[in-house]
Amino acid sequence: MFKNIVVGIDGSENAKHALTLACDLANKYESEIHLVHTPQPHTVAFALGAVASYHVVTTMPSAGEVADASEKILSAGRKLAAEHGQTITHSYGNQGDPADELIACADNCGADLIVTGRRGLGSVGALVQGSTSQKVNHLAKCACLSVA
Secondary structure (H helix, E strand, C coil): CCCEEEEECCCCHHHHHHHHHHHHHHHHHCCEEEEECCCCHHHHHHHCCCCCCCCHHHHCCCHHHHHHHHHHHHHHHHHHHHHCCCCEEEEECCCCCHHHHHHHHHHHHCCCEEEEECCCCCCCCCCCCCHHHHHHHHHCCCEEEEEC
């Protein structure tokens, strides 16, 4: 039923749940998993210790720090997948709009399913469903699954 599954991860708990569920589906359907992380400087700044009392402008990470943080998240995703009996077919860590990168990956690999966490580390503007999940659900040409 699902030959290629694209999973978006950002280091959040919901993203971990999404990857775990994708691994379960991949085990059942013998699917390939394509892991996508789109590093965002503001979430890297948060991860590096920026807090509300700091000015984000003064704590924005360098390009190298963003790349390092991205690789850590992708490595953690590959490790989590391995713990669930899966090997990640491809990992993508391109900068850009997360929803656009997920959809582009799905289009390029012929995905049957995109799995995302319902809420990730993005802005608090979309309270019920994250803006990335919402955009993916609206624009994707394949099935989408948002995981809480």
